[in-house]
Amino acid sequence: MHRRKFLGLMGAAGAGSVAASTARAASGKHFEGYPDSFAVLFDSTECIGCRECERGCNEVNGLDDPERPFDDLSVLETKRRTTSDAYTVVNKYDVPEQSEPVYRKIQCNHCMEPACASACFVGAFQKTELGAVTYDPTVCVGCRYCMIACPFHVPAYEYDKALEPRIMKCTMCYEIRLSKGELPGCVEACPTEALLLGKREQLLQVARRKLQAYPDRYEQHIYGETEMGGTNWLYISGTPFENLGMNTNLGDTPAPKFTSGALKLVPGVVALWPLLLGGIYAISRRKDKIADQEREQSVEQAVAETKEQARKELEEFKDKAERDKKKEIEKAVQKAKEEAEAERKDEQGGSDE
Amino acid sequence: MDRKRFFIILIGTIFISSLIFAFTATSKEYQEQGSDSEVGSVRIDAISQIKELSMPTVRFSHDMHTDVLEKQGKNCQTCHVQKEDGLIFFYERSGSIQDSEALKTIYHENCIGCHASRHEDGASSGPLDGECRSCHTGNAGKRSQSFVMEKALHYTHWSSEDIAYQDAEKNCGACHHQYDTEREVLYWEEGAEQNCRYCHKDSEQDEIRTMRQASHDQCVRCHARKRDGVKDAGESGPIHCEGCHSKKAKQRIEHASRKLKEKMGEIPRLERGQPKVVLMLPADGGQNTERENQQGGVGPVPFDHRSHEASMDTCRVCHHKSLEACSKCHTVSGSEKGGFVQLSQAMHETQSQRSCMGCHEQEKKAASCAGCHDAMPAPEQTGESEKCRACHIQGDQVPSVAEAIEMNATNRRETARLFIEARDTTQKLYEREDIPETVTIDVLADEYKAVEMPHRQILLAMAEDIEESSMAGYFHRERGTLCQGCHHNSPASKDPPSCRSCHGKPFNEKDPLKPGLQAAYHQQCMNCHEAMNVDEPANRDCTACHEKQGTDEAAHQ
Numbered sequence: 001m002h003r004r005k006f007l008g009l010m011g012a013a014g015a016g017s018v019a020a021s022t023a024r025a026a027s028g029k030h031f032e033g034y035p036d037s038f039a040v041l042f043d044s045t046e047c048i049g050c051r052e053c054e055r056g057c058n059e060v061n062g063l064d065d066p067e068r069p070f071d072d073l074s075v076l077e078t079k080r081r082t083t084s085d086a087y088t089v090v091n092k093y094d095v096p097e098q099s100e101p102v103y104r105k106i107q108c109n110h111c112m113e114p115a116c117a118s119a120c121f122v123g124a125f126q127k128t129e130l131g132a133v134t135y136d137p138t139v140c141v142g143c144r145y146c147m148i149a150c151p152f153h154v155p156a157y158e159y160d161k162a163l164e165p166r167i168m169k170c171t172m173c174y175e176i177r178l179s180k181g182e183l184p185g186c187v188e189a190c191p192t193e194a195l196l197l198g199k200r201e202q203l204l205q206v207a208r209r210k211l212q213a214y215p216d217r218y219e220q221h222i223y224g225e226t227e228m229g230g231t232n233w234l235y236i237s238g239t240p241f242e243n244l245g246m247n248t249n250l251g252d253t254p255a256p257k258f259t260s261g262a263l264k265l266v267p268g269v270v271a272l273w274p275l276l277l278g279g280i281y282a283i284s285r286r287k288d289k290i291a292d293q294e295r296e297q298s299v300e301q302a303v304a305e306t307k308e309q310a311r312k313e314l315e316e317f318k319d320k321a322e323r324d325k326k327k328e329i330e331k332a333v334q335k336a337k338e339e340a341e342a343e344r345k346d347e348q349g350g351s352d353e
Numbered sequence: 354m355d356r357k358r359f360f361i362i363l364i365g366t367i368f369i370s371s372l373i374f375a376f377t378a379t380s381k382e383y384q385e386q387g388s389d390s391e392v393g394s395v396r397i398d399a400i401s402q403i404k405e406l407s408m409p410t411v412r413f414s415h416d417m418h419t420d421v422l423e424k425q426g427k428n429c430q431t432c433h434v435q436k437e438d439g440l441i442f443f444y445e446r447s448g449s450i451q452d453s454e455a456l457k458t459i460y461h462e463n464c465i466g467c468h469a470s471r472h473e474d475g476a477s478s479g480p481l482d483g484e485c486r487s488c489h490t491g492n493a494g495k496r497s498q499s500f501v502m503e504k505a506l507h508y509t510h511w512s513s514e515d516i517a518y519q520d521a522e523k524n525c526g527a528c529h530h531q532y533d534t535e536r537e538v539l540y541w542e543e544g545a546e547q548n549c550r551y552c553h554k555d556s557e558q559d560e561i562r563t564m565r566q567a568s569h570d571q572c573v574r575c576h577a578r579k580r581d582g583v584k585d586a587g588e589s590g591p592i593h594c595e596g597c598h599s600k601k602a603k604q605r606i607e608h609a610s611r612k613l614k615e616k617m618g619e620i621p622r623l624e625r626g627q628p629k630v631v632l633m634l635p636a637d638g639g640q641n642t643e644r645e646n647q648q649g650g651v652g653p654v655p656f657d658h659r660s661h662e663a664s665m666d667t668c669r670v671c672h673h674k675s676l677e678a679c680s681k682c683h684t685v686s687g688s689e690k691g692g693f694v695q696l697s698q699a700m701h702e703t704q705s706q707r708s709c710m711g712c713h714e715q716e717k718k719a720a721s722c723a724g725c726h727d728a729m730p731a732p733e734q735t736g737e738s739e740k741c742r743a744c745h746i747q748g749d750q751v752p753s754v755a756e757a758i759e760m761n762a763t764n765r766r767e768t769a770r771l772f773i774e775a776r777d778t779t780q781k782l783y784e785r786e787d788i789p790e791t792v793t794i795d796v797l798a799d800e801y802k803a804v805e806m807p808h809r810q811i812l813l814a815m816a817e818d819i820e821e822s823s824m825a826g827y828f829h830r831e832r833g834t835l836c837q838g839c840h841h842n843s844p845a846s847k848d849p850p851s852c853r854s855c856h857g858k859p860f861n862e863k864d865p866l867k868p869g870l871q872a873a874y875h876q877q878c879m880n881c882h883e884a885m886n887v888d889e890p891a892n893r894d895c896t897a898c899h900e901k902q903g904t905d906e907a908a909h910q
Binding site for chain 1: 704718727730731866868869871872875876879880883892893895
């Protein structure tokens with residue numbers, strides 16, 4: 001295909017996507033979460049960084065023993081992230097103008113509209129009605145798109161497994177506990193109730209009441225209320241959330257909305273592109289045909305012209321030949337006449353002698 | 354051939370590295386110069402008020418120059434202009450100049466001029482012409498301590514014989530003044546002294562000098578008299594920046610204040626005819642009768658002005674605009690003069706540091722109070738409650754607001770005095786034997802053994818911390834009030850309910866504001882320890898409070 005034709009196609013596709021995005025902006029629907037979904041409220045002012053939640057999670061989920069035991073608090077000196085062996089980790093943050101460090105628990109935030117689920121093309125992730133985002137390893141193909149999609153960098157991969165490696169992340173203990181009416185492992189293990197489980201709507205009320213009752217103790221924001229369209233893990237803190245290594249620039253748009261515009265185009269592309277490409281092909285075919293015809297015509301003309309010229313040349317040649325012939329004949333006749341005349345003169349002279 | 358090349362490279366390397374070394378060495382020298390001048394240096398950026406600076410600001414070591422000039426037998430007039438009876442604390446000019454070029458010339462010609470003349474004499478000197486960045490370092494330096502003329506320091510000034518003012522009993526007039534706009538002179542009026550900042554603002558307004566200029570002109574000029582050889586100058590205060598604006602100076606002042614208090618029992622008041630007691634009324638002179646009646650129901654407040662003076666450094670803590678009664682500006686229904694802050698807001702706004710309740714809230718953040726008070730929700734001001742009665746008195750003996758308005762000032766003060774004198778500001782506590790010595794917490798003993806909590810020791814330690822505080826003594830109104838710090842949400846009594854009577858269930862998601870028993874214990878103990886700066890036992894040292902189960906058996910085996 002020629003470069004110019006390719007650019008033409010791209011232009012046509014672009015016009016299509018612009019039309020699609022304006023259509024999307026017109027719909028203002030926002031998913032408010034399942035009405036009775038559960039959530040966990042983390043209060044960093046109550047967290048003492050004892051790592052009991054890590055132990056609770058590890059035991060309940062039957063994960064491998066960690067390299068260093070849970071009561072080894074020197075682990076907190078380095079910033080950690082979730083791994084395939086640890087669905088949750090607690091990190092320590094030194095906050096400016098505060099003598100005591102602050103701790104934050106990291107785990108899956110169970111987005112109301114999960115980015116991982118929208119990125120997964122086999123549907124291995126599911127947002128359950130209880131609020132938990134669960135994972136089905138039987139359909140997972142190991143593409144790890146979810147790891148790239150997650151705005152909180154939570155899913156981890158079993159890189160050390162040669163056979164059937166899985167994505168590992170917190171499931172809010174959905175199957176083993178939550179769906180049976182029990183508390184998630186971390187929540188139950190917390191000795192200070194820095195983690196509270198409850199209905200999301202109710203926990204938001206609790207958080208708001210705490211912020212109101214202790215205006216000097218808390219930052220007046222509930223992290224997770226609107227971040228990435230809202231999450232089922234909520235945070236309140238006595239220090240700005242940036243100080244706890246949390247991304248406060250995520251905006252309140254759910255992750256799937258960022259891709260839905262582009263993805264909506266796919267059916268359109270499937271339906272329209274054959275037509276578009278067919279049309280362009282037809283146009284180019286017709287152009288080729290006309291060109292062919294013109295070429296044939298010009299050849300014919302050229303051939304005709306050549307023939308005509310050849311005929312003319314031939315005729316001229318014939319004329320000339322005829323003329324030459326005549327001349328020759330005339331010459332011969334003349335010569336014959338002269339000879340005859342000379343003979344006749346000779347005969348006359350001899351007789352005279 | 355190879356050898357030749359090797360030497361060229363070697364020499365090149367040495368040359369380049371020596372260059373780098375030279376540069377880093379120079380810049381280090383500058384840094385050291387900069388960090389030296391913490392206090393005792395002045396940032397010169399006068400031109401920044403007029404236009405954007407084309408060069409970094411200058412960090413000028415003022416104290417160093419003061420010392421050097423003194424050694425040379427020179428005085429402040431070397432750099433500062435003498436005017437009438439004093440010096441002007443601008444550099445080489447008698448007032449603020451709004452011409453950037455003129456300012457530049459003043460600094461360059463005089464600074465470099467002086468340096469150059471010393472250089473010619475062969476003496477050590479400061480930077481010379483062309484060494485721009487030796488002065489223009491752009492080093493902002495550390496912010497110096499703001500200076501507070503607190504009561505003890507005030508006393509040494511108004512009682513000093515060295516600065517006696519006319520024949521007055523106190524030396525107030527030596528510093529305080531009023532301005533007569535008609536005669537255009539400063540004069541002193543006894544009892545009308547104000548805080549300097551009421552007129553001298555942070556920026557120049559109505560041709561009134563800034564606080565910075567006024568205070569330096571006034572204080573340093575007077576302090577420098579002794580050094581300048583004025584007769585009968587007597588003892589004198591600091592003339593170096595460090596003398597007032599360093600941490601050391603602050604500590605010195607605090608120390609002197611403590612000494613004075615020990616010596617005299619109480620630091621003398623700053624008398625200017627202010628009342629010792631006030632009967633505060635939700636009224637501003639009968640302008641808003643309807644509202645007054647509405648709010649009058651809560652009763653008047655006998656206010657101990659004298660004891661509040663004693664616990665504040667300056668009058669400005671409360672009287673932020675002028676030394677008048679609050680209701681002069683903050684009227685019952687709000688006025689433009691008072692920024693539309695109503696009288697009730699001016700008294701009760703918890704977010705303000707100047708209101709009664711705001712300041713009391715602030716006081717509760719002290720370590721000795723925060724253990725209990727941090728855990729208490731912010732006070733709500735909806736409707737009347739028993740808590741209002743701590744300030745707003747009520748009863749048969751108490752005049753109603755309407756009656757109090759009718760009284761003359763003397764009677765009103767007399768009423769206030771009676772009620773204030775009747776106040777009990779001593780600490781109230783149950784008898785020692787009535788306080789359980791230890792409390793065994795064993796209901797949750799499982800992974801860990803029971804806790805033997807030294808209940809009495811904790812309570813008495815807390816009580817000792819606030820024994821001296823009349824504020825705590827007064828507001829902790831019952832013998833059981835201190836107990837309520839932990840035994841909260843129940844009336845004060847000798848036998849308050851135990852923790853588990855409310856926090857019975859381990860965790861109840863239907864009532865998530867009420868922690869479960871385990872969390873209730875941990876939150877209460879740990880948050881209190883943190884707020885009161887109690888380092889032992891540490892939050893995460895589990896066995897410091899409760900031994901791990903099975904440790905005994907392990908030891909026996």
